[in-house]
Amino acid sequence: MGEPFYITTAISYPNGKPHIGHAYEAIAADVIARFQRAMGRDVRFQTGTDEHGLKMMQKARDLGITPKQLSDEMSSHFIAMCDELNVSYDVFLRTTEDRHHAASQELWRRLEANGDLYLDRYEGWYSVRDEAFYDESELVAGERGEKLSPQGTPVEWTVEESWFFRLSKYTEPLLQLYNGQPQFIQPDGRRNEVMRFVEGGLRDLSVSRTSFDWGVKVPGSDGHVMYVWVDALTNYLTGLGFPDENGDFARYWPANLHLIGKDIVRFHAVYWPAILMSAGLAVPAQVFGHGFLLNRGQKESKSLGNVTDPLELAERFGVDPLRYFLMREVAFGQDGSYSPEAIVTRCNAELANSYGNLVQRVLSMIFKNMHGELEAFPSIAADDALLAMVFAACREELPCAFAELNFSGGIDAWMRAVFACNAYVDEQAPWTLRKTDPDRMKAVLLTLFMAIRDLTIAISPVVPSSAAKVLDQIGIPLEERGFPALTDADWFMARVATGEKLGQPTPAFPRLELPEDATAA
Numbered sequence: 001m002g003e004p005f006y007i008t009t010a011i012s013y014p015n016g017k018p019h020i021g022h023a024y025e026a027i028a029a030d031v032i033a034r035f036q037r038a039m040g041r042d043v044r045f046q047t048g049t050d051e052h053g054l055k056m057m058q059k060a061r062d063l064g065i066t067p068k069q070l071s072d073e074m075s076s077h078f079i080a081m082c083d084e085l086n087v088s089y090d091v092f093l094r095t096t097e098d099r100h101h102a103a104s105q106e107l108w109r110r111l112e113a114n115g116d117l118y119l120d121r122y123e124g125w126y127s128v129r130d131e132a133f134y135d136e137s138e139l140v141a142g143e144r145g146e147k148l149s150p151q152g153t154p155v156e157w158t159v160e161e162s163w164f165f166r167l168s169k170y171t172e173p174l175l176q177l178y179n180g181q182p183q184f185i186q187p188d189g190r191r192n193e194v195m196r197f198v199e200g201g202l203r204d205l206s207v208s209r210t211s212f213d214w215g216v217k218v219p220g221s222d223g224h225v226m227y228v229w230v231d232a233l234t235n236y237l238t239g240l241g242f243p244d245e246n247g248d249f250a251r252y253w254p255a256n257l258h259l260i261g262k263d264i265v266r267f268h269a270v271y272w273p274a275i276l277m278s279a280g281l282a283v284p285a286q287v288f289g290h291g292f293l294l295n296r297g298q299k300e301s302k303s304l305g306n307v308t309d310p311l312e313l314a315e316r317f318g319v320d321p322l323r324y325f326l327m328r329e330v331a332f333g334q335d336g337s338y339s340p341e342a343i344v345t346r347c348n349a350e351l352a353n354s355y356g357n358l359v360q361r362v363l364s365m366i367f368k369n370m371h372g373e374l375e376a377f378p379s380i381a382a383d384d385a386l387l388a389m390v391f392a393a394c395r396e397e398l399p400c401a402f403a404e405l406n407f408s409g410g411i412d413a414w415m416r417a418v419f420a421c422n423a424y425v426d427e428q429a430p431w432t433l434r435k436t437d438p439d440r441m442k443a444v445l446l447t448l449f450m451a452i453r454d455l456t457i458a459i460s461p462v463v464p465s466s467a468a469k470v471l472d473q474i475g476i477p478l479e480e481r482g483f484p485a486l487t488d489a490d491w492f493m494a495r496v497a498t499g500e501k502l503g504q505p506t507p508a509f510p511r512l513e514l515p516e517d518a519t520a521a
């Protein structure tokens with residue numbers, strides 16, 4: 001078994017159906033999980049839903065149902081979204097599960113045993129939408145002069161008895177963590193923001209609520225439920241079997257990567273490591289705050305009427321084109337914009353025309369002109385140069401970029417290799433060689449066959465079903481579809497030795513049509 005790799009997404013609030021931001025995060029995490037598996041790692045991939053707190057309670061009240069009914073109904077949409085988008089999670093965790101309550105209470109006891117919890121009164125601002133406490137100094141003025149959170153959400157003055165966590169005690173240990181483990185918060189811009197916030201000094205954090213009861217009960221403190229973020233963050237431990245520290249926990253903790261959006265970096269990069277330190281547990285290797293996805297440059301909101309159902313997009317354009325677009329178009333870490341036109345333009349130019357056509361043309365020519373038969377062939381310098389270039393892109397450039405979560409950069413290197421293959425086809429003109437030099441035509445087509453296998457393995461984490469379709473058609477065994485297989489110099493002769501012929505290919509990357517109702521960009 002390979003070295004363990006534990007990756008998590010944020011757990012989403014199921015107070016409505018999933019939106020495009022949820023799909024974006026799930027897809028990005030899935031690409032990482034599939035990439036790491038293809039690199040030979042033993043991946044554990046967890047996602048889920050964050051079902052407690054005031055936001056859920058208020059939404060349920062508005063709908064006239066219980067918060068449990070709301071979370072049961074809505075979490076099923078999040079599970080369906082992951083399944084539909086081919087997200088290969090190992091654990092889908094719901095925070096209303098009994099095992100999660102038990103894990104959160106055990107973590108709480110540890111903070112208490114370490115002397116880090118005390119009872120006091122909270123007086124301050126709270127945003128239900130962000131489920132976050134804010135200092136007066138952080139608030140901004142709204143259009144009508146009203147106070148808003150730094151995220152632009154309404155805040156309310158809250159006064160209640162509350163347990164506090166001695167966050168202030170962890171100011172120095174946190175700064176040491178950021179300095180000693182510079183990759184802990186990524187990208188760098190977010191790291192700088194967090195460091196400035198912590199350097200300003202930390203206040204103790206209110207970690208329980210008494211004005212409602214939809215949450216995990218505080219052990220031994222009647223009337224208190226945990227602040228929703230305390231139990232939410234604990235999900236990363238629950239899914240590994242905590243408080244049992246053997247088994248999965250021993251194997252996968254600390255996490256290699258918490259993948260989250262930029263709005264919740266503070267919870268993951270400040271509160272979470274402090275809580276873990278207090279509980280005597282190791283801190284994760286990295287928290288990565290990705291950017292936000294905007295609809296034609298605008299934030300989606302019900303009032304603007306521009307909320308997109310990610311499953312509708314997947315249905316219109318296909319799951320793999322949507323995944324490709326999201327990973328290719330947006331520089332990961334920065335905000336990005338999408339529109340139906342942009343999806344169609346990008347996917348048609350790259351997936352359908354450049355790569356899909358290459359695959360379809362080459363496999364058709366092998367089928368028609370060589371009866372689908374593969375055989376040993378003498379290569380010339382141009383063939384070797386092409387394969388060396390493709391190999392470097394697929395085995396070095398793309399994996400190095402993906403390991404650093406630079407997806408658009410990795411795909412860019414891959415695209416350059418696809419372009420090189422297309423230029424080679426044009427230069428070598430196998431359709432002319434068919435008459436003038438049939439042996440040379442075979443060498444050209446078989447060189448391209450080898451290149452297609454490499455290109456397809458490399459892009460598999462991004463477009464898993466379409467890539468599998470190509471690899472099935474060209475007869476690559478399941479266990480030879482990872483990155484290590486690319487270094488196997490004898491694979492082609494082994495493939496020839498099977499004697500298996502190629503059949504008539506069916507296109508794996510069809511061209512997309514812009515739906516008629518799509519408005520102009």
Ligand code: ME8
Pocket residue numbers: 009010011012013014020021022024025050232233235259260261262263264291292293294
């Ligand atoms: O924050 N583009 O849940 P959530 C990209 N329950 N990502 C987006 C986005 C957008 N437009 N909108 C939201 C929560 N996200 C908490 C997390 S974790 C212990 C608890 C991202 O449903 C957001 O940044 O509001 C977060 O990472 C995830 O979607 C879930 O957001």
